[in-house]
Amino acid sequence: MASTDIFVVLIITLPLAGFLLNGIMGLSSRSFREKKGFIGLVSNLAVFIPFGLSLLLFFNMTSGSEPVFVHLFNWISVGSFGVDIAYQVDQLSILMTMVVTGVGAFIHMYSIGYMKHDPGFWKFFAYLNLFIFAMLNLVLADNLLLLFLGWEGVGLCSYLLIGFWYEEMANSSAAKKAFIYNRIGDFAFLIGLFLIFKYTGTLNITEVLQSLEAMPHEVKVAVGLLFFVGATGKSAQIPLFVWLPDAMAGPTPVSALIHAATMVTSGIYLISRMSAFYVQVPEVMIVIAAVGALTAIMAATIALTQYDIKRVLAYSTVSQLGYMFLALGAGGFTAAMFHVVTHAFFKACLFLGSGSVIHTMEHAEHELHEEGKDVHFDPQDMRYMGGLRKYMPSTYKTFMISTLAIAGIPPLAGFFSKDEILVMAFNSGLGEHAGALYMALWVIGMVTALLTALYMFRLTLRTFHGSFKLPQVFDEAKGSEQYLHESPSSMTIPLWVLAVAALVGGFIGVPNFIASTFTHEAAHINLLHDWLHTVTAGHKIVLSHATEWLLMAISIGVAVGGMILGYKLFNKDRGEASDESLAERFGVMYEIWSEKYNLDEIYEGYISRPLVRFSDRVLATFDMKVLDGTVNAVGGITRLFGSLFRYLQTGVTSNYALALVVGVIIVLSLLMI
C-alpha cells in the first residue's frame, strides 16, 4: 500500500474506531461512562489525527494531481453489478475532507467543555465520531452507492443527535421531523440512482460521468431533478427546509457541526461532484438557481423576526445554503464550494458562540434557582440578553468577527464567497439561456445580502450590546449579572480558531480580476479556482473588469448599508422598539415572516393530515382485511401441513427404516429409469 492509501484508510477508520470504542465500552461498562477525560481524548484524537493526515495529503497534492483511488474491498457483487468500498481522493474531496475533519475537530474540542456535566457524555461523543465517519464516507466515496450510505449515515446521526435529550417530547419530535423530511429527499435520490444504473450500468462516479451519452436527455433532466430533490432534503431548501430550524433542539455543538458546517452542505457537494453532468441540463440549473434564491430570501425574512438566537442562526443557515444553490444553478460550482468552506468557518463560530451564550444564561438561571428565586426564562431568547460583551469578551469578539464575515464586509471570508456567487448569477443573467430570470435572481440575491447584514446585526447587537435585560424583565433577577461569565478555554479556543479562519479564509478565493486589472494579463490569484478547475465544470465569466469592479462595489455598498441600518436600528437598547416599528411598517408581511410563511401548517393541513386520513380509512382496511387475510391464510395452511407431516415422525425405529427404504426406491427409480 502506498502511503496515500494508508492515510486514507486511517482517515476513514479512526473515527469509526472512536465510535466503536466509546460506544461498546460505554454500553457495557457503567464505570467507563464516568471516565470523561478518556472518552473526550479518544474521540478528539479520532478526529484530530484524520485532520492532520488530510492536511498532509493536501500538501502532497497539486492542482494538477490525478485523483487517487483507494480500493478496500469488494462490497457487493451481483452478476455484472459490482460496488466496491473504495475512496477517491481528488481536489474536491480533499477540500471537503479538510473542512469536515478540521471544523469537526475543533467542535469536538469545544464539546468537551459544553457537555461536561451531561450524563450521556460517552454517547454524545460516540455519535459525533460516527457522524464524522459517515460524512467522510459521503465525501470520499468513489461510487454513488457508498456516497448514499454516507448520506444515510449522516442522516441517522443527525436524527440521533437532534433527539439527544430525548426525554423531552419536543426534541424527539424535532428529530423525527428531520429524519422524515430527509427521507423524502433520500427517496428521490434513490430513484435517481436506479435511473443512472439502468442507463449507464454503473454507479462509479467517474464511469457515470464518462458514459453520460448513454442517457437520453429527458432521463438526464429527471436524474438531475431527483438528485436535486435529494439535495433539498439534506441541505434544507424549499420545499423541505422546515426541519432545519427545529433541528436546533439538539445540543449546540451538533447544530454547529451537523446543521451548519458539514452535513447540510452535502447536497451542494453532491451537485458539485456531478457538475459535469449538471452543465448538460441547463433547464435543471435554472430550477436549482431559482429554488436557491427564493430559499435565501425567504429564510432571511424569517430570520429577521425570530427571537431565539439559535433559530435566527438556523434560518440564516438555510438562507446561506440558498446562496450556494444559487451559485450552483448559475454554473458557479467553485463559488458554491467556496461559500461552503467560508460558511463552515463563520457559521460554526456563530453557533459555538451562541452555545457559549446559552451556556452562561443557563448557568445564571441555575444560580438564581439555587438562591431560591423562582425565575423561569428561555435561555435562548435574545429579549433576556443584552450587554453580554462586558462579561464574555472572547465570545463577543469572535461573534462579531463572524457577523461581519457573514454580512459580507470586506475583506472577511464571507465577502469574497458571496461576491463570487452574485457575480456568477449576474454573469448567467447576461447569458443567452433564460438571462432575464437569472438577472431577477441576482436582484433577489442582492436584497438578501442587505437582509443578511440586517438580521445578523440585530442578533449580535441585541445579544451583546446595550444593557442586560434579564433584571429588567424579572424583579427577582436583580443582580444576576454576577453569574455571567466567560466560557472555559476549551470552548473559547475553538471560537478563536474559527474566527481567525472566518477573518482570513476568504483569501483562498480572491477574484482574479483584481490582479489582472493592474497587470493587464490573466492572473491566477484565485487559489480555490486553480485548485478545483480540474474536478468541477462550470460557466466561464464573460464580464469585463469594469463590470466586475462595479458589481463588487455594489455588493460592498449593500453590505455596509445593511450594517449601518442594523446599527441604527438595534444598537443601545433600541432593539425592542425597532422590532415593533418594523412589525408595524410591514404589517401583514411581517406577520407572515414571523409565522414562517405558515409552511408547517400548510404541510400539516394539506399533505400530512389528508394522507393519514386516507391511510386510516382506505389503506388500513385493505391491509387488515385483504393483505392480512391472505397472509394469515397462507400461514395457516403452511402450519397445517407442518402439523400433518409431523405425524410421520412416529418415534418407532422400524417406521424410520421403512422411510429409508422408500427413499432408496425413489433414488434408484429416478436414476435408473
Added chain:
Amino acid sequence: MNYLQDLYNFIPSVVVAVGGLITLLIVSFQEKSRGSASIYWTTIISLAAALGLSIQDLFEPGGTVFSEMASYGGYAAFGQVVILFATLFCLFVSREYLEEIEHDFGEVYSLVLFATVGMLSLASANDLVMIFIGLETMSLSLYVLAGLIREEKVGSEASLKYFLLGAFSTGFLLYGMALLYGAAGTTNLVEIGQQTDGGVLFWAGAGLLLVGFFFKISAVPFHMWTPDVYQGTPTTITAYFATASKSATFVALIFVLSRVFPQETIPQWSEVIRVIAILTMILGNLVALVQDNVKRMLAYSSIAHAGYLMVGLAAGTPEGYSAVMYYLLAYTLMNVGAFGVVAYYEMQHGFQYNEIENYAGLGFERPIFGVMLSIFLFSLAGIPPFVGFIGKYQVFAAAINADLVGLAIVGVLASAASVYYYLRVMVYLYMRESDEPAALRKPGFLITASLVILAALTIYFGIAPGGVTDLLNGFYSSGSLALLGN
C-alpha cells in the same frame, strides 16, 4: 521415504489422531474420570494445531497421498478447515456445559478427536475405501457420543436409533461401493469416472452410494433419525453433529459428484438431487414451523439447510460447488453459535430446558447472549447483512445460472417460511414476559468469547464475502480441483 512424505502432507489428520491417542492414554492413567483439564487442553491444542496446519494447506497447490487414496491441500484443506473450526468451537462452548450436566468424561474428548479424524479422512477421500473408513470412524464415535447421557431415556434412545439406522444405511452404502467396483474395476474415484460405461451396474451402485450420503446429511426421507438424535444428545455435541459431520459428508459428496460421475451425466444425477432437495426443504421447514422445543426446531432447521445445500449441488457446476463450500462455512458459524447460546440457556436448569416457553423474557437477562442468539437466528433465516444471506444467495444464484429456476423458487419460498420459526424464538426472547423470571448465571469467559467471535464472523463474512469466495473460485480455475476433477 515416500510414505513419510505422504504422512507429512496429511499432517492435520495425523495431529488429531495422535491427540486422540494421547487423551485416551491420560484417561487410563488418571484417577478421576471427569473434569480433567489436561485432557481438555490436549484436545484443544491438537485441534488448534491441526487447524493452523490446514489453513496453511489452503494456499498449497494440493495433490494426493497414499497411492491416490486421499487428497490434501487446496480444496480438501478448505473442508478440513471448516471441520476443525467447527470442532474447536463446539468444544469451546462444551467445557462449561458438560461440566454443568456432569458428563465431562475424558473419553468424550477422545471420541470427539477420533470422530474428527474420521471426518478429516472423509473430507479428503479420493477412494471408495477411504470414504468408507472415514465415514465409519466418524459414525462409530458419534453413536457413542449420542448416548452420552445414557441415564436418561432420550439419551439411550438417541444412541440406539442412530446406531440401528446408521448400520442399516451403511449396508446400502457398502453395497453401492461393491457394485461400483464391479462396474469399473477400481475403487479410485477419478478412475471410476474415467472407466465407467454408464451401465445399469454403475447407476445402481451410484444410487446406493448416494443413499448412504443422504442418510448422513439427513436428507428427506432419510432424515427420520435426526430430530430424535439431536434432541437426546448433549446440546454442544449436537452442534458438533450438525456442523462438523454434515460438512465432512457434504465435502465428500462434492468429490463423489464431481469425480465419479462423468460430465455428460449431470442431468441424470442432478434430477435425483433436485427431487430430494425439494422434499428436504419443504418437509424440513414445514415441520420446523410447529416445533415447540428449540433444539428440535434446530434439528429440523438443519434438515432444511441440507436442502438448500443440495440446491447448490444440483447445479453440478463449479459455481454450485463453491457456493456449497461457502454455505458450509456460513452454516457452521451460525449453527455452532445458535446451539452454543441454547446450551448456555440450558445450563441454568439442566438438560432438557429447551421448550420455547422457557425462553420468555430471556433476551433482557444477559443482553449480549440474547443479541447473539438473534444474530445467529437472523443469519440462519438468511437475512442480510449476515453470512447466511450470502450463503443462500450463492447457492440459489448457482442454481439459476444452471437453469434450475424452479428449484431456486422452491428454495426461496421454503426459506421465507423458515423466517417464521426463527423469529418466533426472538418473539419469546423479547416480547413475552415470564412468570418466574430466570436469573441467568454468569457465563464463563470461554463460552462468551467463542460466541462473540462466532457472532463477529457471522457479520464479517456477511459483509465481506469476497476473500473466501475468491479462494474457492481459485480452486476451480487453477487450483486443486481443476487438477483432479474430470
